[in-house]
Amino acid sequence: MDQAAQLRNIIKGNAKPEHLSRVITVTSGKGGVGKSSFAVNLALHLQRMGKKVVVLDADFGLANIEIMLGTRPSANLADLMYGGKTLKDILTEGPEGVGFISAGSGIKELANLKREQIFYVLHSLVELDDLADVIIIDTGAGITDSVLDFVVFSQEVLLIVTPEPTSITDAYALLKTLHSRQEFETSQTRIKLVANRVKNEQEGKEIFDKVSIVAEKFLNVPLQYLGCIPEDQEVSKAIIKQVPLLQCNPSSVAALSMIRLANQLEDLPMNQVQEVKGIKKIFTNLLHAKLKK
Numbered sequence: 230m231d232q233a234a235q236l237r238n239i240i241k242g243n244a245k246p247e248h249l250s251r252v253i254t255v256t257s258g259k260g261g262v263g264k265s266s267f268a269v270n271l272a273l274h275l276q277r278m279g280k281k282v283v284v285l286d287a288d289f290g291l292a293n294i295e296i297m298l299g300t301r302p303s304a305n306l307a308d309l310m311y312g313g314k315t316l317k318d319i320l321t322e323g324p325e326g327v328g329f330i331s332a333g334s335g336i337k338e339l340a341n342l343k344r345e346q347i348f349y350v351l352h353s354l355v356e357l358d359d360l361a362d363v364i365i366i367d368t369g370a371g372i373t374d375s376v377l378d379f380v381v382f383s384q385e386v387l388l389i390v391t392p393e394p395t396s397i398t399d400a401y402a403l404l405k406t407l408h409s410r411q412e413f414e415t416s417q418t419r420i421k422l423v424a425n426r427v428k429n430e431q432e433g434k435e436i437f438d439k440v441s442i443v444a445e446k447f448l449n450v451p452l453q454y455l456g457c458i459p460e461d462q463e464v465s466k467a468i469i470k471q472v473p474l475l476q477c478n479p480s481s482v483a484a485l486s487m488i489r490l491a492n493q494l495e496d497l498p499m500n501q502v503q504e505v506k507g508i509k510k511i512f513t514n515l516l517h518a519k520l521k522k
Contacts, residue, residue: 249507250283250357250364253494254383257390258399260370263425264389265293266464268367269320269485270475274491275363276327283320283328283361287379288369297333298323299471305331309353310346316353320360324473328361351509358507366511371399372406381413382492382514384506386420387455394428400440406447412514415450423490424457433457455493458486 255268266430268284276282286294295301302321308314318329357364366383368376380386380403385435390400404420424433433456441452461483467474474484 237402248359250361251385252364252366252383252506252508252511253385253387254366254368254379255386255387255389256368256376256380256403257370257396257436258372258401258403259396260391262370262391264370264391264466265297265367266468266474267292267298267387267389267423267425267458268365269473270484270487271491271494272327272329272363273325273363273473273475274488275495276325277372278491278495280362281326282330282363283330283357284323284365284367285330285332286367287332287375288367293488294367295321296471297473298327298329300324300329302329302331307332312352316356316360320357324476325462351513354509354512355522361508364508366371367477374402375398376403377407377410378515379420379511380407381410382511384418386418388420388422388440388452390422390440391425392432397436397439403445404440404448404450408450416444418452419453421455425453427457428460430457446521456486456490458483458490487518 236409251272255264255271257264265288272282272284284294288294300323301320304312304314304319306319309316309319319330321330323329366379368379370376387402388403390396400422422437424436427436428435434454436457437454441454444450444452459482461481463478463481464474464483467477470477474481475487478484482506
């Protein structure tokens with residue numbers, strides 16, 4: 230029996246969790262655009278709204294989330310896979326109860342797992358669906374395989390773009406590469422653009438128009454505009470202090486904009502939110518794709 234067949238049998242043998250998490254993947258075409266900062270503050274606000282939120286830091290080796298939360302984890306996803314740790318062992322509690330998981334190098338090594346390890350990881354991920362209402366995946370930046378693996382299989386993607394020409398062109402490059410992936414289906418993934426560090430609302434809308442027009446014309450990839458966040462020095466100050474902006478300066482213009490965008494995400498009518506399938510579905514599809522290579 231080949232690995233793919235073994236995986237199918239393992240998945241069929243897993244009981245479906247009673248509760249499934251809403252998964253939001255935050256990504257960008259390049260680094261330095263404020264992606265991780267937005268992911269952290271989005272998580273904090275959703276937590277304050279009564280949701281149990283977990284952030285999966287999939288930005289391998291850079292540990293951005295733990296730095297911004299000011300909390301150092303004692304274990305990561307690789308320890309779950311190879312070190313005998315449980316999911317609760319690697320789930321670290323951050324500010325105001327926001328949970329987060331550092332991926333370490335774990336995701337890169339998923340395809341090398343033995344049958345028993347695959348079963349253990351999937352069983353653990355079912356538990357994560359039970360523990361969280363919302364899971365926010367903070368990907369790395371760019372168009373590496375590890376970034377695209379998450380974006381391809383996510384139902385809800387937030388694409389962070391700034392006014393810099395390189396950010397706009399790299400965002401399009403990400404969408405172009407995403408479109409070339411056989412597994413990607415536009416009907417299964419909603420991509421919402423967030424314009425960050427803009428001068429005003431008009432500039433934010435112009436950024437969206439630049440990206441969305443070419444994405445729909447040449448790639449047939451529809452985008453939605455979630456909104457914009459103005460340039461604000463308070464964001465950098467919060468990062469230096471290793472405190473989320475919503476705690477450090479909740480009345481700053483950037484913080485108020487992040488709150489507004491988080492509220493918009495939470496208030497989306499049901500016909501604009503894909504059927505919730507949980508984190509297990511994403512990892513199952515990711516493993517399938519890796520085992521086919």
